[in-house]
Amino acid sequence: MSNKEPILSLIDVKFEHKLRSGRTLPIFNNINLSVHYTEFLGIVGPSGCGKTTLLRIMAGLVRPTSGRVIFRGEELTEPNPRISLMYQNPTLIPWLSIWDNVYLAISSRKEMSEIEKREKTSLFIDLVGLSGYESAYPAELSGGMKQRVALARALVTSPDLLLLDEPFSNLDPLTAINLIREVENMWLDASLPPASIVMVSHSIEEVVQLADRVLVLKGRPAEIIAELRVELERPRNRKSDEFYRYVDEIFTLVS
Numbered sequence: 001m002s003n004k005e006p007i008l009s010l011i012d013v014k015f016e017h018k019l020r021s022g023r024t025l026p027i028f029n030n031i032n033l034s035v036h037y038t039e040f041l042g043i044v045g046p047s048g049c050g051k052t053t054l055l056r057i058m059a060g061l062v063r064p065t066s067g068r069v070i071f072r073g074e075e076l077t078e079p080n081p082r083i084s085l086m087y088q089n090p091t092l093i094p095w096l097s098i099w100d101n102v103y104l105a106i107s108s109r110k111e112m113s114e115i116e117k118r119e120k121t122s123l124f125i126d127l128v129g130l131s132g133y134e135s136a137y138p139a140e141l142s143g144g145m146k147q148r149v150a151l152a153r154a155l156v157t158s159p160d161l162l163l164l165d166e167p168f169s170n171l172d173p174l175t176a177i178n179l180i181r182e183v184e185n186m187w188l189d190a191s192l193p194p195a196s197i198v199m200v201s202h203s204i205e206e207v208v209q210l211a212d213r214v215l216v217l218k219g220r221p222a223e224i225i226a227e228l229r230v231e232l233e234r235p236r237n238r239k240s241d242e243f244y245r246y247v248d249e250i251f252t253l254v255s
């Protein structure tokens, strides 16, 4: 498949909640978007506008009310092992060690040998900066470290597409900045998964820090009201004037 094709497309996606009263609550009417290979796409929008719902549709966890989701040229109708979603509040299994929590994500993979699975588990624990903590349990870790375990768990399956739902929003700013750097470095390293990342966030700074392209989602039902390309060199300097010009521009669009 040519890399000029999008890795994922949403075509005329509509989604509504069925309420108990029998009424429907429209979340999206008509969303069209594409994620390209090797792209870091940011989606920003106010709380409650439908960002999590959109990611769950992209992950194949939720079927749209109408419209289609195309992943690598085929319609996506169920979760796909090549797509990983890291949840807003990731939960780890409390009675399993960090090593086992990560290993669990690939334990049932038939195409990998046992040695390969073990090597991958150790590699990704190392890449997220948790080597030395393999035998610790989730309760012994800080919030930032738990988030790192969740990231290792999302990446150990070698997904082509990583979907991040407000991955840094529950972290203190310093921890968030460090983790943002690591996500960026992993994505920049072509030898490591994932090829493409979609990150949704209500934090405009986070999105400008990481994304090549930003979509602004707004309204009820939500629409993509703007699209812009972030033409800043990496790693991006949050204190620069250009950085703030992007933040301001998006802030005006969102509010």
Ligand SMILES: Nc1ncnc2c1ncn2[C@@H]1O[C@H](COP(=O)(O)OP(=O)(O)O)[C@@H](O)[C@H]1O
Binding pocket: 017, 018, 019, 025, 027, 045, 046, 047, 048, 049, 050, 051, 052, 053, 054
């Ligand atoms: N089970 C549900 N029934 C009805 N409405 C829901 C349900 N789940 C979520 N919603 C509504 O869908 C909207 C979008 O939710 P969500 O995708 O979580 O937004 P975001 O992630 O942007 O905060 C919210 O405004 C919420 O009110």
Ligand SMILES: [Mg+2]
Binding pocket: 051, 052, 053, 088, 165
């Ligand atoms: Mg959400």
